[in-house]
Amino acid sequence: MTASPVPIRPNEKPPVAKIMTLALSPKTGSPRRFPQWLTSLAAHVVPPVITLVFLLVLWEILCSSPTASVPPPSRVVSETWELIAHPFYAGQGVDQGLFWHILASLKRVALGYCLAAVAGIALGTLVGQSEWAMRGLDPIFQVLRTVPPLAWLPLSLAAFKDGNPSAIFVIFITAIWPIIINTAVGIRNIPQDYQNVARVLRLNQFEYFTKIMIPAAAPYIFTGLRIGIGLSWLAIVAAEMLIGGVGIGFFIWDAWNSSRISDIILALIYVGIVGYLLDRAIAFVARTVTRNTASA
Amino acid sequence: MSKPYLSLEQIDMVFSRGGASTQVLNQVSLSVEKGEFISIIGHSGCGKSTLLNIVAGLTQATRGVVFLEGTVVDTPGPDRAVVFQNHSLLPWLTVYENVKLAVDKVFSSSKSRAERHEWTMRNLELVQMVHARDKRPSEVSGGMKQRVGIARALAMEPKVLLLDEPFGALDALTRAHLQDQVMQIHTELANTVLMITHDVDEAVLLSDRIVMMTNGPSARIGEILDVPLVRPRRRIELAADATYIRCRSSVLKFLYERHRLVEAA
Numbered sequence: 001m002t003a004s005p006v007p008i009r010p011n012e013k014p015p016v017a018k019i020m021t022l023a024l025s026p027k028t029g030s031p032r033r034f035p036q037w038l039t040s041l042a043a044h045v046v047p048p049v050i051t052l053v054f055l056l057v058l059w060e061i062l063c064s065s066p067t068a069s070v071p072p073p074s075r076v077v078s079e080t081w082e083l084i085a086h087p088f089y090a091g092q093g094v095d096q097g098l099f100w101h102i103l104a105s106l107k108r109v110a111l112g113y114c115l116a117a118v119a120g121i122a123l124g125t126l127v128g129q130s131e132w133a134m135r136g137l138d139p140i141f142q143v144l145r146t147v148p149p150l151a152w153l154p155l156s157l158a159a160f161k162d163g164n165p166s167a168i169f170v171i172f173i174t175a176i177w178p179i180i181i182n183t184a185v186g187i188r189n190i191p192q193d194y195q196n197v198a199r200v201l202r203l204n205q206f207e208y209f210t211k212i213m214i215p216a217a218a219p220y221i222f223t224g225l226r227i228g229i230g231l232s233w234l235a236i237v238a239a240e241m242l243i244g245g246v247g248i249g250f251f252i253w254d255a256w257n258s259s260r261i262s263d264i265i266l267a268l269i270y271v272g273i274v275g276y277l278l279d280r281a282i283a284f285v286a287r288t289v290t291r292n293t294a295s296a
Numbered sequence: 297m298s299k300p301y302l303s304l305e306q307i308d309m310v311f312s313r314g315g316a317s318t319q320v321l322n323q324v325s326l327s328v329e330k331g332e333f334i335s336i337i338g339h340s341g342c343g344k345s346t347l348l349n350i351v352a353g354l355t356q357a358t359r360g361v362v363f364l365e366g367t368v369v370d371t372p373g374p375d376r377a378v379v380f381q382n383h384s385l386l387p388w389l390t391v392y393e394n395v396k397l398a399v400d401k402v403f404s405s406s407k408s409r410a411e412r413h414e415w416t417m418r419n420l421e422l423v424q425m426v427h428a429r430d431k432r433p434s435e436v437s438g439g440m441k442q443r444v445g446i447a448r449a450l451a452m453e454p455k456v457l458l459l460d461e462p463f464g465a466l467d468a469l470t471r472a473h474l475q476d477q478v479m480q481i482h483t484e485l486a487n488t489v490l491m492i493t494h495d496v497d498e499a500v501l502l503s504d505r506i507v508m509m510t511n512g513p514s515a516r517i518g519e520i521l522d523v524p525l526v527r528p529r530r531r532i533e534l535a536a537d538a539t540y541i542r543c544r545s546s547v548l549k550f551l552y553e554r555h556r557l558v559e560a561a
Contacts (some may be wrong), residue, residue, distance in 0.1 A: 193380060194381065199353075200374060200377060200395070201356060201398055211386075215386070215388040291388065
C-alpha cells in the first residue's frame with residue numbers, strides 16, 4: 001500500500017556531517033581561514049559544479065563532429081541565445097518567451113494539483129477512517145492508479161471538449177492517487193494512544209479531525225503530496241504536447257516539428273530545473289508544517 | 297446513607313474473539329473514598345490495565361457498573377483523567393500546548409483565556425516543567441514527558457486520577473524522583489488516585505490501600521491491604537520502618553507465594 005519512496009539526493013547528507021565537525025572547532029584554526037558560511041557553501045556547490053563541467057566537456061567532445069545529430073553545448077547556447085536572453089518576450093499565438101510557456105504549464109499544474117490535493121486528502125481521510133469505505137473504494141483506486149496519465153487524455157478531451165481543462169484533469173488524475181493512498185495509510189496508522197487522549201478529553205469530531213488526525217497523518221500526507229507534484233510535472237509536458245497552445249510541452253513538440261533541436265535541449269533543462277524547484281518547495285512546506293515531529 | 301465516592305460493582309469482563317471467549321475479570325468490586333490513594337498490583341496479564349480502562353470508560357465492562365459520586369460512568373471523560381504508561385503526549389505540540397489543549401477543552405466556558413493560560417502554567421509549575429514549556433516531547437527526557445503527562449491529567453481537575461503504570465518505563469532514579477513528586481502533589485491537592493503498578497515498593501510507599509489481584513484468566517481481587525503509614529512519607533526513613541516492612545512482605549507473600557505466576561514457576 002505504501003507509495004514509492006521519495007529519492008534521496010546522494011550529495012545531501014555527507015557534506016552536512018563534515019560541516020558539523022568544522023563547527024565544533026570554530027576558533028582553533030588559522031586566522032586566515034575562510035568564514036564558515038563560505039566553507040559550507042563551497043562544500044555544497046563545488047562538487048555538483050565539477051560534475052556539471054565534466055559532463056558538459058564530455059558532451060562537447062562527443063558531439064563536436066559537424067555530422068552529429070545532437071548539437072554540442074556550445075551550439076545549443078549560440079542557437080538558443082535569443083530564447084535565453086528574452087524569456088519575457090511576448091509575441092503572437094504560441095510565439096512567446098520561455099517564461100510564459102513555463103508559467104502556462106505551471107498554472108495548469110497548480111490548478112490540477114490543488115484540486116488533487118483537496119480531493120485526495122478528503123478521500124484518503126474517508127478511506128483511512130472507515131473500514132467500509134476502504135473495502136469499497138480501495139480495489140477501485142488500486143486499479144485506476146495504474147492507468148497511465150496520458151491514457152486519460154482522450155477521454156477527458158471527449159468529456160470537456162477543450163484542451164485546457166483536459167490537461168488540468170490529467171494532472172488531477174495523475175497526482176491524486178499517491179495523495180489518497182498515503183493519507184489513508186497515515187490516518188490508519190494514528191496510534192491508539194492519541195485516540196485515547198482524544199476520548200478522555202471528549203474532543204468532538206471536528207476537533208479530533210483538526211487537532212489529532214491531520215497533524216498525526218501530516219508526515220504521510222506530505223509524502224503523498226511530494227510524489228504527486230513530481231508526477232504532475234511529468235504528466236503536464238506529455239499532455240501539452242498533445243493539446244497544443246502555450247505551454248512548455250507544446251513548445252518542445254513545436255521545436256521538434258521545426259527541427260530546432262537546441263530549443264528542445266534548452267526546454268528540457270528548464271523543465272528539469274522547474275521540477276526540481278517544485279519538489280524542493282513541497283519538501284520545504286512539509287518541513288515547516290510538520291516541524292520534524294513525526295514521532296515523539 | 298453514604299455511598300462511596302468511587303465504586304466498582306461486580307465488574308465482569310469477557311473478551312470474545314471468534315467462538316472463543318476469555319474471562320479476564322471476575323466479580324471485581326471496590327469502593328474508594330474521596331482523597332484515597334489506591335494501588336492495584338498483580339502479575340502481568342491479570343487484567344489490571346483492563347480494570348483501569350473500564351474505570352476510565354475506554355473499555356466497556358461486560359457486566360457490572362462503575363459509580364462516581366453516585367452517577368454511572370461508562371464513557372471516557374476528563375473527570376477521570378488518565379496518565380498513560382507511555383505518556384501519550386502529542387508530538388506536534390509543545391509541552392505547554394499539550395497541557396493547554398486539555399485546559400482549553402475542559403474549561404472552554406468556565407475560564408477566560410487569561411485564566412486558562414494561568415492554569416496551564418500552574419500545572420506545569422506543579423510538576424516543575426515550566427522551564428521546558430516551549431520544547432516538544434521529543435526534546436525532553438522520558439521522565440519529563442511523564443511529568444507533562446501528569447500535568448495534563450491534573451489540569452483537567454479530575455475527580456479521580458488514573459495512573460496506568462506511570463513510571464514503568466523509567467529508570468530507578470527518575471522513578472523515585474517522580475514518586476516523590478506524585479506524593480507531594482497528592483498531599484497538596486488531596487486527589488483521589490487509582491494507580492496500576494507491578495512494583496511492590498512503589499505500591500507500599502504511595503498508597504493508602506493496596507488492591508492485590510489474583511492471576512488471570514478470570515482474575516479477581518485477592519486481598520486488600522491497608523497501609524497505615526503516616527504522611528508525609530520519606531523513603532529513606534521508611535526503609536527501616538516496621539510497618540513498611542510488614543506491608544511490603546505481605547504484598548510479596550501474596551504475589552510470590554500464594555499467587556505466583558504459573559508460567560514463571
